[in-house]
Amino acid sequence: MVNDKKHKKKSGAKSGNPTSALLTENEPKMAVREHVENEEKYTRGKDIDYKASCEEKDYSIKGRQLKNKIRKQEEVARDAAQAAARAEMLLTEESGYLEAEGIEKTYNYRQDQLVQELDLNTASKVFSLDLPEFGPYAVDYTRNGRHLLIGGRKGHLAAFDWQSGRLHFETHVKETLRDVTWLHNETMLAAAQKKYVFIYDHTGLEVHRMKNHIAVNKMEFLPFHYLLATVGGAGYLKYHDTSTGNLVSEIRTKLGACNTMTQNPWNAVIHLGHTNGTVTMYSPTMHTPLVKMLCHKGAVQAVAVEKGGHYMATSGLDGQLKVWDIRNYGVLQEYYTPAPATSLSISQKGLLAVGWNTHVTVWKDAFLTKQTTPYMNHLQAGSAISDVNFCPYEDVLGVGHHKGMSSIVVPGAGEANFDSMEANPYQTKKQRQESEVHSLLNKLQPDMIVLDPTEIGKVNRTTKAEMQKRQREDAAEKEGQQDGAETKDRKRMRGRNSALKRYMRKKDRKNVVDQDKMDAMDKLAQYGKEDARKDPSFTTLDIF
Structure with missing residues (x-):
């Protein structure tokens, strides 16, 4: 009976019965999908050919359940890409830049001239806070660009909703304040004070004192990993998990004091600038630099990385401003600044802001071609620039200087259309709470920080036979070198001191x-x- 059933099943597959053929192939028929315009822009690479056999490909996927699982995942990814492509018609906002007529130059336009031509909402974003007693100031925006945090070197600390003008809190810590940064949202912030790093809430209440972080100069928060990275005068790079309160990693750079740090938004790798002119890249799982680049002949003053993770800008005491392609670690453009640039920032649309002396220069398309004239120029008369930072989803640049803080308009700097699931500038209290819970559930582990995050989750398509063949070839090559190579005599010291x-x-x-x-x-x-x-x-x- 068993043999008869097997014979019937095989004969049914050969006879052209579609049901029997489906059972034989163990593959469901996939529906024909219509092509959506601009769908390729949102796809995540090529699909896995799970139907291939060992003769057709170097690999094969065995098992009906695994094939069905991969097929469903590909369908979900394809549906998401098509939905994103169809939703493009809802993105009505467009980013624009300053355009000059005739012999006019855009870098000659001053902020007071722009205010007269702007609408009331945009004109209200140009303001200046005169605080000459507590500077220089550090500036930081939240990920949705709604809230602003400023910290003066002499102890002044304030946080507020800068678009509505609502003040969260304002206090004086009565000691040196070197750097400030927001944490996962506007409810928590970190301040690097004279000896320790302190955590405050949105009311200005001191929540925690981090005794493991001593004499910190710069801080960076990794939002997808909930890690606070700090570096200071002792030359130690430390990672602290703000969700659990544990010190994740402590790395000794062995390059002395460091006061220049930024993060790569694409892969969460920390970039440090050192006094010997090098820029090092670190992850919390490695106690040696992932990459070490010699960028300047003098100390590195500022480092900035664009959101795509392809380009990096550095400035040094040698008076040079360099643009690097960190995919192959080669220099693209080199510029000389009249004075060493003290701060750099890259906007969401690729504009580069350079703060030097009392000037802020904004460059357009600085990563593509050699620029001869800047896009915009701003003079902060009588006050040296200490920090520049672009506001996300706004054409606004925050400038921290010795006499306070200024907000200037830079047309075309911010992303015109925001994703409310990623960062919502108009989120309510309930939405903020829900996003906080979702971000905690989706928190990435520190060992996920690598130079190329696309390698995570990839399938090694090398077959076991090929791997064994390579191992045998390597072993044979080593044996041949040991047998055929001449042993070099070791030089021994002769004479009285042997x-x-x-x-x-x-x-x-x-x-x-x-x-x-x-x-x-x-x-x-x-x-x-x-x-x-x-x-x-x-x-x-x-x-x-």
Whole structure:
């Protein structure tokens, strides 16, 4: 009976029965999908050919359940790409830039001239806070660009909703304040004070004192990993998990004090600028740099990385501003600044802001071609620039200087259309709470921080037979090198300062003949001077 059933099943597959053929292939028929315009822009690479056999491909996927699972995942990804392509018609906002007519130049336009031509909503975003007693100031925006945090070197700390003008809190910590940064949202912030790093809530209440972070100069928060990275005068890079309160990693850079740090938004790798002109890239799981680049002949003053993770801008005390392609670690453009740039920032649309002396220069298309004239220029008269930071989803640049903080308009800097699931500038309290819970559930582990995050989750398509073949070839190559290669004689030091001579002189001075000395003399007599020099297994340690 069993043989008859098997025979019937096979004959049914050969007879052209579609049901039997489906059972034989173990594959459901896929519906024909219509092509959506701009669908390729949202796809995540090529689909896996799970129907391929070992003869057609170097790999094959065995098992009906695994094939069905992969097929469903591909369908979901394809549906998401088509939905995103169809939703493009809802993105009505477009980013625009300043355009000059005739012989006019865009870098000659001042902020007071732009305010007269802007609408009331945009004109209200140009303001200046005069705080000459507590500067220089550090500036930081939240990920949705709604809230602003400023910190003065002499202890002034304030946070507010800068678009509505609502103040969250304002306080004076009564000690040196070196850097400030928002954490996962506007409810928590970190301040690097004279000795320790302190955590405050949105009311200005001190929540925690981080005793493991001492004399910190710069801080960066990794939002998808909930990691606070700090570096200071001792030269230690430390990662602290703000969701659990644990110190994840402590790395000694061995390059002295560091006061320049930024993160790569694409892969969450920390970039540090050092006084010897090098830029190092770190992840919390490696205690040595992933990459070490010699960028300047002097100390590195500022580092910035664009959101795609392809380009990096650096400035140094040698007066140079360099643009790098960190995919191949090569320099693209080199510029000279009238004074060493103290701060750099890259907008969501690729504009580069350079703060030097009392000027802020904004460059357009600086990563593509060599620029001869800047896009915009801003003069902060009588006050040196200490920090520049672009506001996300807004054409606004925050400028921290010695006499306070200024907000200027830079047309075309921000992303015109935002994704409310990623960062919502108009989120309610309930939406903020829900997004916080979702981000905690989707938190990435520190060991996921690598140079190329696209390698995570990839399938090694090398077959087991190929791997074994490579191992055999490597082993044979090593054996051939050991057999055929000539052993190079080790250079031994002759004369009064050799180890053997010192040992013999020491024994002669004491006029003592012990068993060790007799064994050494017998070994020398057995080998001889020439044999001892040619035998690689004979060392001075053997004598003792």
